[in-house]
Amino acid sequence: MDFFLSRYRHLTVLLIVITAQLLLIAYQVRTNRDIPLIRVWAVTAVTPVEQGLEFVRRYTWGFVEDYFVLLNVHSANVKLQRENGQLKIDNNYLKNELATADRARSLSVFEARTPSKTIAARVIGNGTGANSKVVFVDRGSTSGVESGMAVVTPDGIVGKVVDAYPTASLVMLITDPTFAAGVISQKNRVHGTLKGQGHAECLVDYVQNEERVDVGEWFYTSGDDRIFPKGFPVGQVAAVQNGKTFKEIYVTPSGMQGGAEEVLIVLQGVHQEVPAGELAAPGYRIQPLPADAASEVPQGPPQPGALATDADRLRAIYKQAGADQKHVYGEGVPGSKPPDFTKIPSVHGVPTPASAAQPSTASAAQPSTASAAAPPPVAQTVPKPKLKSGPPAETGDPTDDEPSAAAPAQHPAPAYAPQKAAPGAATTRPPLPTSAPVTPPSNQ
Amino acid sequence: MTEYTEHLLRESPRKDAAGRFRFVWLVVIPLVAVLSQVYLPRFLPFLAYLELPLLITVHFALSRRGPIPALFYGMFIGLVQDSLSRQPIGMYGIVKTLVGYFAASVSMRFDVQNPVVTFILAFFFYFFHQFFYWVLARALLGEIITFDVQQNLIFGLLNAAVALPLFRILDKLKMAN
Missing domain, CATH: 1.20.5 (Single alpha-helices involved in coiled-coils or other helix-helix interfaces)
Known part of the structure; x- marks a missing residue:
């Protein structure tokens, strides 16, 4: 050894x-x-140096740039950037008025307008590694930042917080290969999952080949991932092609164009509506109506109150029955006498709104031609329905013994009776001929 | 074996002549390297390909020629790099540990003061570093990331080109100590 x-x-x-x-x-x-001890020490040691470097850079080199070296060009550039940012924000937020907007001010305006609670942060460094797609921002857990919070700009989403340290936070950019977020397209409302690719463009995955997505269409966050509130812009479709199972949709992120330097961390997200886009044409074609059918189409708008469906007709019948018996629906106290629904005409006896609007006595006594073939109104002959189930009363009525052999053919079922009586139903309420003697129901 | 290859393989006198860094420089130099990797790409994005911590590890291993100090130095730099990334701590640590060990082992067989050898070694170790990191990420973390050979070859050449003046500066700094 x-x-x-x-x-x-x-x-x-x-x-x-x-x-x-x-x-x-x-x-x-x-x-x-994680091993928080090592990370916290390292980040806490490094970020103050970065902040110092950034401070020095901003007030030395930035100062020289602004006032001595490129005074006119830089001021013109700042002005153009301000106008460009203002136009984008106007477009995204229903053309809200922004009188003056540089990037910091744009953030504050956006922060004030958006319903989500946000906090502004500045990018102070990149993560290590040649393929790194993470950045450090100068807000940490002491500012209320937590892991899993969304990071956005007025132009779109930027990434999400993966680690929050006391003085800084680590943000995974949406271009990171392990990044994913739920998205929805503006025009066709197609749901998908945004994935980073390690380069400038992102992929929207899990969209079926049958779905329709157009180049130039915008994607917004769908809120499905519980990280990004719904309604934040994500980016524009740069290319679409069918894959083996799912479409390959490449999106150019809108929130990171030109590199995000100032961002907003969403502390409390509030879902917003995805702005309505131009609706796409449906993916199918509707044949034109045939010539004869077109002639049957009623001309002009439908008259108000017209009874179009069976449900409307039934409603009119019952309403009329209540009106005939001076009963107002909805006003009877429990236990009060309900309207007698046995005295309603047949459904087929009230085929038109006009006849339904007439008093039922008139329609019952003088059936229309349409109801001539229909059974006579049962209100004249049918006794009160027996609510109690059980064997029929032994009254000696011959119809009780032969309930339905010929009677249904001569006397079709009344309106309330089912078209096909169940076997058990025949014992509780046998059909009665109009000429049959009225027998009061037995109470036994 | 030609005279030139024999020259490349013989022991270099640099170990005795160059001396060693002070301890404070051993801490400050890798921290500056890591910090520059964090900070510089923000304003000079084209410098994102630079793997300065790796070059510092290689330089230390080549000049120190002791595998054990070199592997610990590589581990230290790698862990600092890990702590500023989103990966589990140890990924860069393992890779740079191996780089330090192998670079120190190689330095005992080659004349590492020769610019050609330095260039080749820097290129080789950059490629080894990237490839081994890719293997670890796939094997240990299950990450599906692509290894772009062409891009890594180009970046390896660029890093090797940067390594030449950087090593010269570090040698001078060491001599000044």
Whole structure:
């Protein structure tokens, strides 16, 4: 053992160090926890230096740039940027008035207008690594920032907070390959999942090939991911093509154009409506009406109160029955006498609104030609329905013994009776001929 | 074996002549490298390809020639880099540990003061660093990330080109100490 350790001392140390770090990674991955001590120390040590550097840069080089070297060009550039930002914000927020807007002011205006509670932050550094798609912002947990909060600009979403430290936060940009967010297209309302690609454009995945997405169409956050409130712009479709199962939709993020330097962290998100876009043409074609059918189409607008459906006709019948019996629906106290629904005409007896509007006595006594073939009004002959179920009263009525062999053919069921009486129903309410003697129901 | 290759393989006198960094420089230089990687790409995005912490690790390993100090130095730089990224701590640590170890092992066989050797080693270790990080990210974290060989080859060349003057400056700084 001693020989081995002395002979392969370097290799042994290497293996121990590698194993220790592998265990460290395994612990973090397995428990899904971070090593906050190391990170907090590192970030707390580095970010003040970055803030200092940024401060120095802003007030030295920026000052020189602004006032000495490029005085006219820079001021013109600032003016143009301000106007450009103002136009974008006007477009996104129903052309709200912004009298003057530089980038910081745009943020404050946006912050005041948006229903979500936000806090402004400045990007102070990038994450390490050549392929890094994370940035540090100068707001941390002491400002109320927490992991999982959305980061936006007036132009669109930027990313989400993945770690919040006391003085700074780490923000994963939407271009990071592991980033994902729920999105919805403006015009066709197609839902999808926005994924970062590691470069300037993002991919909207899980959109079926059958869905329709157009180049130039805007995508907005859908709020499905519980991170980004609904209604924030995401970007414009740059390219669309059908894939094996899902469409390949490439979106140019709108929130990171020119590099986001000042951002807003959404502390409390409020969903907004996705702005209505121009509706797309449907994906199917409707055949024109045939010539004869077109001639049957009623001309002009429908008259108010016209009874168009069976439900309307039934409603009119029952309303008329209530009016005939001086009963106002909805006013009877519990236990009061309900209207006698056995005295209503047949459904087919009131085929038109005009006849439904007439008193029922008139329609019952003088049925119209349309109701001539219909059964006679049962209100004249049918006794009160027996509410109690059970065997029929033994009254000696011959119809009780032969309930439905011929009677239905001669006397169709009244309006309230089902068209096809169930076997059990025949025992409780047998059909009665109009000439049958009226027998009061038995109370036994 | 030609005379030139023999020259490349023989021991370099640099170890004795160059001396060593003071401890404070050993801490400050990697921190500056990490900080510049964090801060510079904000204003000079084209410098995002620069992997200064890696170059510092390689330089330290080549000049120190001790595998154990080099691997610990690489681990230290890697962990600092990890702590400022979103990955689990240890990813860059493992990769830079290996880079430090292998660079120190290689330095005992080559004349690392030769610019050609320095260029090749810097290029090789950049590619090794990127490739091994990609392997670890896929194997340990299950991340589906692509490894762009062409891009990494180009970035490797650029880093190697930067390594030449950087190593010269660091050597001078060391001699000044």
